[in-house]
Amino acid sequence: xxxxxDDLMAPDVMTDPHSYYRQMRELDPVFFNERWGGWMxxxxxxxVQVLRDPDGFSSDRMRFLARELSEADRQRFAPIFDxxxxxxxxxxxxxxxxxxxVLNKAFTPKAVERYRPxxxxxxxxxxxxxxxxGRMDVVRDFAYLVPxxxxxxxxxxxxxxxxxIKQWSEQLGVFFFLRADEPRRxxxxxxxxxSLVEYLTPIVEEKRAHPADDLLTALVAAQERGELSExxxxxxxxLLVFGGHETTMNLIANGTLALLRHPxxxxxxxxxxxxxxxxxxxxLRYDGPVKATVRWVKHDVTVGGxxxxxxxxxxxxxxxxxxxxxQFTDPDRLELTRSPNPHVAFAHxxxxxxxxxxxRMEAQEAFLGLTQRLPVPVVATDxxxxxxxxxxxxxxxxxxxx
Amino acid sequence: MSTSQRLRxxxxxxKCVGSTICVQLSPSVFALNDQRQxxxxxxxxxxxxxxxxxxxxxxxxxxxxQDAETGQVLFGAKDAAV
Ligand code: HEM
Ligand code: HEM
Ligand code: SF4
Numbered sequence: 001x002x003x004x005x006d007d008l009m010a011p012d013v014m015t016d017p018h019s020y021y022r023q024m025r026e027l028d029p030v031f032f033n034e035r036w037g038g039w040m041x042x043x044x045x046x047x048v049q050v051l052r053d054p055d056g057f058s059s060d061r062m063r064f065l066a067r068e069l070s071e072a073d074r075q076r077f078a079p080i081f082d083x084x085x086x087x088x089x090x091x092x093x094x095x096x097x098x099x100x101x102v103l104n105k106a107f108t109p110k111a112v113e114r115y116r117p118x119x120x121x122x123x124x125x126x127x128x129x130x131x132x133x134g135r136m137d138v139v140r141d142f143a144y145l146v147p148x149x150x151x152x153x154x155x156x157x158x159x160x161x162x163x164x165i166k167q168w169s170e171q172l173g174v175f176f177f178l179r180a181d182e183p184r185r186x187x188x189x190x191x192x193x194x195s196l197v198e199y200l201t202p203i204v205e206e207k208r209a210h211p212a213d214d215l216l217t218a219l220v221a222a223q224e225r226g227e228l229s230e231x232x233x234x235x236x237x238x239l240l241v242f243g244g245h246e247t248t249m250n251l252i253a254n255g256t257l258a259l260l261r262h263p264x265x266x267x268x269x270x271x272x273x274x275x276x277x278x279x280x281x282x283x284l285r286y287d288g289p290v291k292a293t294v295r296w297v298k299h300d301v302t303v304g305g306x307x308x309x310x311x312x313x314x315x316x317x318x319x320x321x322x323x324x325x326x327q328f329t330d331p332d333r334l335e336l337t338r339s340p341n342p343h344v345a346f347a348h349x350x351x352x353x354x355x356x357x358x359x360r361m362e363a364q365e366a367f368l369g370l371t372q373r374l375p376v377p378v379v380a381t382d383x384x385x386x387x388x389x390x391x392x393x394x395x396x397x398x399x400x401x402x
Numbered sequence: 403m404s405t406s407q408r409l410r411x412x413x414x415x416x417k418c419v420g421s422t423i424c425v426q427l428s429p430s431v432f433a434l435n436d437q438r439q440x441x442x443x444x445x446x447x448x449x450x451x452x453x454x455x456x457x458x459x460x461x462x463x464x465x466x467x468q469d470a471e472t473g474q475v476l477f478g479a480k481d482a483a484v
Contacts, residue, residue, distance in 0.1 A: 052420045342416060352419045353461075
């Protein structure tokens with residue numbers, strides 16, 4: 001028996017994953033977790049090695065998941081598989097490369113910089129409503145609205161119903177982020193995916209009829225050039241709506257919590273807004289939205305002196321790598337000026353987050369707005385709860401007063 | 403195809419995460435090294451337009467492109483330029 005629990009969903013692990021993964025790394029940075037059925041990688045160098053090696057490690061998690069289901073279940077969950085198996089995040093080269101090159105242009109650091117004024121305005125509007133109230137739920141009243149509004153604008157569908165989309169994305173999130181407290185998670189996710197596809201399809205067709213200067217039009221154009229299939233266009237729209245806000249929302253919420261637990265840092269950022277870039281990198285490192293990702297081993301490969309076998313799976317623990325003392329001095333300390341800060345909150349290698357520049361810019365504007373406009377808030381609850389999930393670090397709510 | 407303007411291309415290895423985007427966009431100029439990070443194998447072996455597109459495509463803004471004669475920064479972080 002290991003000295004630390006092998007239950008990745010234990011309540012203590014949910015509240016404080018960082019202490020748990022530190023113990024795990026100290027025990028064994030390349031640990032085979034029988035209960036989860038795979039390797040847990042918690043050291044920085046090992047995590048980077050795996051993420052940079054798409055020949056040794058597959059991201060085609062859908063294929064492996066499908067293999068574990070009965071034929072009946074595969075039929076039942078077909079809507080999910082049809083969409084998700086098209087997602088870039090689950091593809092290996094060469095399909096991954098083809099999709100990434102098509103999508104990359106819209107998400108380069110230079111391209112997203114053009115949206116900064118719009119993001120600043122969105123943040124300003126939201127805070128204008130919040131400012132006088134003296135209290136808010138950071139998750140519901142602020143963190144989710146910023147990225148969702150931004151991604152819809154970027155796609156060229158600014159007027160879509162944000163509440164509906166939020167609801168379907170949450171249903172989809174039940175599946176992705178392993179909210180294992182929900183036994184019906186696959187059914188729920190199916191409903192979410194089906195609703196999103198039905199909702200987005202006519203909007204894509206509209207872009208085909210009336211091209212504009214936006215991301216959806218670019219996807220349709222790529223399809224017409226034969227670079228994407230029709231399924232990939234719709235699936236990518238779903239991915240961008242979903243991936244485009246759930247994670248950024250969690251960064252804004254987790255980062256706000258970290259800052260208000262360090263009121264001196266809040267004040268410092270207010271006095272020195274020029275620190276914002278390194279501050280956001282540090283918040284990503286300190287308590288990022290994605291705790292881990294999964295890879296499947298494609299051929300025997302050595303990691304940290306151990307042999308991972310063809311067909312094994314590995315939990316690549318990003319938040320553990322981000323607090324590895326061999327890479328970061330004083331890793332459990334929040335240090336807004338940390339430099340260099342080669343964290344892996346957006347992963348590494350070919351699947352490095354497509355939306356990283358956008359998420360960075362949104363978070364910079366969100367934290368600038370918050371610290372400039374509000375006094376240091378205090379948490380207005382005795383108990384903060386996280387969604388039970390291995391992958392995502394997501395507060396259920398963050399009620400504060402200020 | 404080669405470029406008439408001589409370029410100096412630098413990759414900041416503190417930033418490069420090995421996305422391979424530059425390698426896809428300008429494969430005769432960029433290649434992955436043993437660490438699977440980008441390195442410049444031949445700065446003359448593509449058009450300036452393609453090289454600049456590769457630099458711009460880098461998700462980490464790790465690539466700086468300069469005019470080799472004048473040192474003028476054509477793309478990338480000014481402070482990163484050597
Ligand atoms: C702070 C916010 C975000 C974080 C922490 C984050 C994190 C990540 C991580 C860790 C991956 C790699 C997954 C893997 O390799 O298994 C990833 C991939 C991806 N992310 Fe993000 N993400 C964020 C925001 C966004 C946004 C705003 C978008 C879209 C607009 C986005 C779109 C994507 C896409 C499309 C991929 C797949 C890329 C590929 O496979 O090449 N993400 N993200
Ligand atoms: C952006 C869109 C993403 C989608 C759509 C997505 C989707 C999925 C799906 C469908 C599953 C299978 C769930 C199941 O086993 O029932 C899954 C599992 C998982 N995903 Fe994602 N994911 C996304 C992003 C990420 C990111 C950014 C990460 C983390 C970096 C991530 C990490 C994982 C992990 C760790 C699992 C567990 C797999 C397992 O236990 O076998 N995913 N994801
Ligand atoms: S595009 Fe940037 S991050 Fe990707 S390999 Fe090239 S230099 Fe590295």
